[in-house]
Each structure stands twice: as structure tokens, then as C-alpha cells.
Amino acid sequence: MSWDHILGHERIVAQFKQAAARGRLGSSFLLVGPPGVGKYTFARTLAGAFLCESSPEEQLDPCGRCPSCQQVTAGSHPDLDVIAKPADKSFIPLEFFIGDKDHRMREGLCHKISLKPYRGGRKIAIIDDADYLNPESANCLLKTLEEPPPRSILLLICTSENRQLPTIRSRCQIIRFRGLPTNTVEKLLIQNDLASDQDQARRLAELAGGSMQRAVELADQEFTDFRQQLLHYLAEPDGDNVTFAPILNEFVEQAGKDAPVRRRRMRQVVHQAIKFYRALLRSIAGQPDVHDQCLKNCLHRAKSDWSGIDETVADCLERSLQALDHIDSNANQVSLLECWLDDLAHLTRRAQLT
Ligand SMILES: [Zn+2]
Numbered sequence: 213m214s215w216d217h218i219l220g221h222e223r224i225v226a227q228f229k230q231a232a233a234r235g236r237l238g239s240s241f242l243l244v245g246p247p248g249v250g251k252y253t254f255a256r257t258l259a260g261a262f263l264c265e266s267s268p269e270e271q272l273d274p275c276g277r278c279p280s281c282q283q284v285t286a287g288s289h290p291d292l293d294v295i296a297k298p299a300d301k302s303f304i305p306l307e308f309f310i311g312d313k314d315h316r317m318r319e320g321l322c323h324k325i326s327l328k329p330y331r332g333g334r335k336i337a338i339i340d341d342a343d344y345l346n347p348e349s350a351n352c353l354l355k356t357l358e359e360p361p362p363r364s365i366l367l368l369i370c371t372s373e374n375r376q377l378p379t380i381r382s383r384c385q386i387i388r389f390r391g392l393p394t395n396t397v398e399k400l401l402i403q404n405d406l407a408s409d410q411d412q413a414r415r416l417a418e419l420a421g422g423s424m425q426r427a428v429e430l431a432d433q434e435f436t437d438f439r440q441q442l443l444h445y446l447a448e449p450d451g452d453n454v455t456f457a458p459i460l461n462e463f464v465e466q467a468g469k470d471a472p473v474r475r476r477r478m479r480q481v482v483h484q485a486i487k488f489y490r491a492l493l494r495s496i497a498g499q500p501d502v503h504d505q506c507l508k509n510c511l512h513r514a515k516s517d518w519s520g521i522d523e524t525v526a527d528c529l530e531r532s533l534q535a536l537d538h539i540d541s542n543a544n545q546v547s548l549l550e551c552w553l554d555d556l557a558h559l560t561r562r563a564q565l566t
Contacts, residue, residue, distance in 0.1 A: 391422020
């Protein structure tokens with residue numbers, strides 16, 4: 213963990229360092245900006261800078277090596293509390309702030325931040341998804357903001373300051389994050405193995421409008437597009453595996469250079485085929501139609517065009533499950549996928565001939 217990993221927000225880093233050097237740091241900050249630009253990573257690094265045991269606070273420069281920095285990276289520092297909205301909730305639950313019914317004001321973020329620091333010189337709390345504070349939570353938080361415990365730092369992360377109560381807004385220093393420059397998104401995509409090469413990274417970055425999150429979603433969109441191609445190919449009774457193999461290989465290579473990310477993508481692909489064959493078996497057995505329009509069309513196509521369908525589908529499913537087993541043990545990914553496609557083509561063609 214260090215500022216080197218914070219790309220595109222050098223101006224904000226400099227602003228904090230200057231304030232620290234002059235001993236004029238506030239205690240409550242509202243980090244505002246579009247989703248996916250690195251506000252959370254910034255907040256964690258800032259927490260690390262405050263808690264670092266080998267770099268003086270006036271420098272605000274986390275060393276990344278001391279026990280404190282390591283605990284911040286591992287998410288186990290006793291003086292750093294992070295809360296966020298659980299995926300299945302519409303708000304951050306009140307108990308995250310003040311403890312559950314049996315432990316009111318004895319647990320939760322507002323309680324923890326008021327305690328004496330264990331090892332660092334400060335108590336720090338990060339509230340991710342602060343867009344989702346319900347009025348009760350916002351009021352509890354307000355009490356903490358009105359009388360911040362000594363040496364406490366509170367970092368609220370949100371996408372719009374208008375989503376905060378005016379009373380919260382006025383008690384925080386507002387730090388505005390802009391969208392990331394295109395070349396920064398490009399660099400991050402490559403660094404994090406989310407794009408296979410410079411070309412793909414540049415294309416995704418240009419479409420992402422300064423948001424890493426959007427870039428990652430777009431990379432997933434490529435999977436959606438490929439999935440459509442794959443389903444259409446699988447539904448054909450005499451699909452041309454020689455033409456399709458290079459398309460599949462290219463898609464796997466796009467995942468990145470390292471074997472683990474490629475294997476992950478191969479599993480994704482084979483999983484889609486397994487899902488297709490299973491859905492086909494269910495459809496043949498008269499089970500209701502699926503909602504996914506592309507899958508639905510492909511199932512209909514296979515049902516009307518394939519001969520000896522029951523047995524063929526069962527064989528293709530078995531062969532795909534076998535391929536899935538082999539992905540982790542087989543070193544040669546290209547030949548593994550080619551053999552799989554080849555066998556599927558033989559199985560479906562054999563059925564057409566009988
Ligand atoms: Zn350190």
C-alpha cells in the first residue's frame with residue numbers, strides 16, 4: 213500500500229500532504245465522485261498513512277511495510293473500522309453504527325471510533341456507500357460529527373453530496389474526485405490483468421468514461437457477446453468447429469497473459485456450454501421455457517434441427533463436464549479446448565448421420 217497505486221488523483225494526494233505538513237488536517241471528510249474512480253482505495257491508503265508506524269504523520273506517506281501498514285492492507289488493523297452497505301440491503305443497517313438491540317451504543321462504528329486507539333495514534337472509520345444512510349443512521353453519525361472523538365478520522369464515501377443531509381455536509385470537508393483520465397484507466401486495466409493487451413485496454417478505457425467500474429463491466433459485456441456466439445454455435449447441428457476454435461482461443465487469450473486468469477475464463481466458457489446442454493435436456497423433457505431470449509432461441513433451434521437429440525445432448529454434457537475437470541490439470545489450454553470442440557462436433561454430427 214502506497215500512494216503510487218493511486219492513479220489519477222495526484223492533486224488530492226498533494227492537498228492532503230500539504231495540510232498534514234502544516235498540521236491543519238480536519239477530522240471528517242466526504243469523498244465525493246463518480247463510482248469506480250478509486251475513492252475507496254484512496255480512503256484506505258489515507259487510513260494507512262495516518263496509522264503508519266514508520267513514517268511521521270506530517271509526511272502522510274504510508275511505508276507499506278510496518279506492522280500497521282500490513283494490518284491495514286490485510287483489513288485487520290484494530291484502529292480502522294470499515295463499513296459498507298450489504299448487497300442484499302437498501303441501506304447500511306443502523307446496527308453497523310450503534311450495535312444491535314442487545315449492544316446499543318456498546319458496538320458499531322460510532323462506539324468504536326470513540327475508543328482509545330489500540331496501536332495507532334488514531335481511530336479511523338471509513339463509510340463506503342454513504343449514499344445509503346437512512347435517517348436514523350445519519351442522525352447517529354451526526355452526533356459523532358458534531359463532537360468528533362480526539363484524534364479520530366471519519367471518511368465518508370459517496371457519489372453525490374446532494375444525497376447527504378445538509379447537517380452532515382456542513383460538518384465534513386468535501387473532497388471532490390473526478391473521473392479518471394482515459395490513459396489511467398488503460399494502465400489500471402493492464403496492471404490488474406483485466407485486459408489482455410493494450411488495444412483492448414484502450415478500447416475499454418475510451419468507452420468507460422473515466423470509471424474503472426464501468427471498464428470492468430464492459431469487459432464483462434464482451435463475455436456476454438461471446439456467450440451469444442457460443443450458444444449459436446452449440447445449437448447448430450453441424451457447427452464448424454475449425455472456424456470456431458480460433459474465436460474461442462482468442463477470447464480466452466483476451467482474459468490476460470497469466471494462466472490462472474485464462475483458466476478462469478475457460479471455466480466460464482465450458483460452464484456456459486454445460487448450462488446450455490442442461491437447459492436443452494430440460495426443454496426436451498417439456499419443462500417451461502427459459503427467460504433468456506438468446507438461450508431460448510438456441511434451444512428451439514437445437515430441438516428442431518438435431519437428430520437423436522436426447523442421447524446426443526447427454527453425451528455432449530458429459531464431454532463438457534470432463535473438459536471442466538481437465539482445465540485445472542491440463543497445461544495445454546489450446547489443445548484442451550480444441551479437443552473439446554472437436555468431440556462435441558463429432559457427437560452432434562454422428563447423430564445427424566444415423
Ligand atoms: Zn507503515
